[in-house]
Amino acid sequence: MKALVLQEYNRFVYTDAPDPKIGDDQVLVAVKACGICGSDVHGMDGSTGRRVPPIIMGHEASGLIADVGPNVRGWSIGDRVTFDSTIWCGECWHCRRGEINLCEHRMVLGVSCAEYRRAGAFAQYVAIPQHILCRLPPDVSYSQAAMTEPLSVAFHAVRLARPEVGESAVVVGAGMIGLLIIQVLKASGCSEIIAVDIEPAKLRRASELGANVALDSRSPDSRQEVLRRTGGHGADMAFEAVGVSAAVASAVGAARMGGRVVLVGNLSPTVDLALQAVVTRQLALLGSCASQGEYDTCLGLISRKQINVDALMSAQAPLSEGASWFDRLSRQEPGLMKVILEP
Numbered sequence: 001m002k003a004l005v006l007q008e009y010n011r012f013v014y015t016d017a018p019d020p021k022i023g024d025d026q027v028l029v030a031v032k033a034c035g036i037c038g039s040d041v042h043g044m045d046g047s048t049g050r051r052v053p054p055i056i057m058g059h060e061a062s063g064l065i066a067d068v069g070p071n072v073r074g075w076s077i078g079d080r081v082t083f084d085s086t087i088w089c090g091e092c093w094h095c096r097r098g099e100i101n102l103c104e105h106r107m108v109l110g111v112s113c114a115e116y117r118r119a120g121a122f123a124q125y126v127a128i129p130q131h132i133l134c135r136l137p138p139d140v141s142y143s144q145a146a147m148t149e150p151l152s153v154a155f156h157a158v159r160l161a162r163p164e165v166g167e168s169a170v171v172v173g174a175g176m177i178g179l180l181i182i183q184v185l186k187a188s189g190c191s192e193i194i195a196v197d198i199e200p201a202k203l204r205r206a207s208e209l210g211a212n213v214a215l216d217s218r219s220p221d222s223r224q225e226v227l228r229r230t231g232g233h234g235a236d237m238a239f240e241a242v243g244v245s246a247a248v249a250s251a252v253g254a255a256r257m258g259g260r261v262v263l264v265g266n267l268s269p270t271v272d273l274a275l276q277a278v279v280t281r282q283l284a285l286l287g288s289c290a291s292q293g294e295y296d297t298c299l300g301l302i303s304r305k306q307i308n309v310d311a312l313m314s315a316q317a318p319l320s321e322g323a324s325w326f327d328r329l330s331r332q333e334p335g336l337m338k339v340i341l342e343p
Contacts, residue, residue, distance in 0.1 A: 002343065003123035004322040006053045009046040012323035017056065020119065020127035027075055028067035029083070029128050032142035033316075034121040035060035036339045037150070038176065040110070041329045042267070050113045057110035058341075059085035061121035062136065062145035072130045082145040082299070084132040085109055086290050087118065101156070101290040122319060124343045134295040137303040143316055143340045144302055147309035150338075151298045152291035154180035157264045158188060159294065160286050161237045165189035168230045170254040172217070173241035174202035176337060177264055179209055179312060181239050186210035187306045192229055196222065196250055201335060209311060217250050226254050234259060243267030252277055260284045312338050319343045 003017035022028045037060055043051030051057060062082040068075055075081075088095055088103035095103050110120020120126065136145050154177050163169065169185050171178050174197040185193050195206035195214040203214035213229065215222040227234060234256030240247050243265030252274050255261050261283050278285055301307040317325055319341045328336060 001124040002319070003056045004058075004319050004341070006044060006051060006055050006057055008053050010044055012044075012326060014320045014322065017123060020125050022067060022069050022127045023129075024069045024071040025131075026069045026127050026129050027065050027072055027081075027133065029061075029063040029081060029121075029126050030066040031058075031061055031063040031121045031123060031126055031343050033062050033146040033340050033342055034058040034319075035146045035150070036322075036325060036329060036341065041326065044326060044330065050108075050111050052112040052117075055110065055112040055117065056119045056121075056123050058120035058122035058126075059109040059111075060146050060149040061109075061126070062142045062148070063121075063126075066125065069130075075130055075133060080136040080142070080145075081128075081133045082136060082148050082295065083109075083128045083134065084291070084295060085149050087129055087132060090131060099292065101292045122322060122341060122343075134299060137299055140299060140303050143313065143342075144309050145299070146340055147312065147338065148295055148298050148302070149291075150176055151180050151184075151302070151307060151309065152294045153177055153264070153288075155184050155294045155298050155301075156291040157181060157239060157241075157262050157288040158184045159292075160288050161239070161260045161262050163188045163190055163237060166191045167236040168192035168194070169237040169239065170194045170196060170226060170235040170251065171206070171211070171239045171241060172196045172247045172250045172254070173239075173265060174199070174206040174211075174214070175241060176312060178239070178241035179206060180307070180309075181241060181264070182206055182210045183307045184301075187301065192235075194226055194229060194235065194254075196254070205311070209308060217246070223253060230256065233257070236260070237262065239264060241265045243271070245272040248272070249274060252283065255281070255283055257281045258283070260286060262286045262288050264288045314339055316340045316342060
């Protein structure tokens with residue numbers, strides 16, 4: 001098969017690779033679409049330690065079942081599918097509690113690190129365990145289905161915050177995940193959604209996709225505007241979707257006393273935290289990791305057009321051109337968001 005291989009740090013090669021061999025409980029998926037995730041872009045230079053070459057990356061994907069193992073039940077050749085980015089065991093303590101994203105033996109597709117190596121979906125074929133498959137609604141395209149993974153990350157973060165109809169929320173960081181969080185909050189019935197970022201183009205898009213107001217965090221009036229729009233109390237919920245100290249500080253500062261702060265971004269391994277502000281204002285600080293079985297719900301949101309994933313797709317390109325798109329994303333080309341590669 002053909003695959004896009006990270007041959008060495010910062011160097012991709014579109015080349016021949018061995019066809020995946022499927023196990024008894026696995027299916028072979030002919031990949032039709034695979035999105036480039038920010039974690040792939042950050043990992044290609046070795047800075048995260050989770051993309052050790054050579055590796056076929058890619059975990060935001062969809063496709064068509066091309067073959068099935070002898071123990072596979074309920075799935076057939078020709079079924080249109082997407083799949084979880086996390087392979088979980090189903091037997092450990094966390095899995096038995098339904099916390100599949102915290103599985104003690106979890107592996108992420110397209111990741112190679114000290115603990116494991118698992119080939120991903122920047123290839124013509126990928127082997128997938130049957131228990132992480134999801135069937136596509138007939139009106140969801142392969143490219144739209146490749147957006148299920150980032151949407152599920154946003155959906156899980158909002159679900160952890162337990163929003164109630166009429167509540168207010170601040171979303172710090174209007175990148176891919178932040179924009180999806182805004183849409184999920186809107187679908188959840190939040191009455192006041194405030195987007196915060198430093199890039200005008202991202203703030204404009206946040207307004208287009210459901211934010212009531214979009215604020216430049218560098219403005220000295222942004223904090224006062226949050227208070228003004230929330231009755232002087234601050235937001236019921238704040239979501240941090242960047243992963244740097246300044247953004248965490250903005251999220252903590254935007255939440256009301258007794259509010260909830262959900263940390264989704266993980267760009268930096270450590271950040272500064274205003275501990276006294278968290279303690280004395282009794283904030284609930286929640287970390288959100290990947291997703292937890294929300295794929296089918298997210299596919300339904302896409303199918304019913306409650307979430308607009310098309311607005312976040314910047315380009316669809318052949319997998320053979322993947323190296324150039326990674327380069328453009330790593331250089332943070334203005335206006336470029338989700339790029340979908342097609343084998």
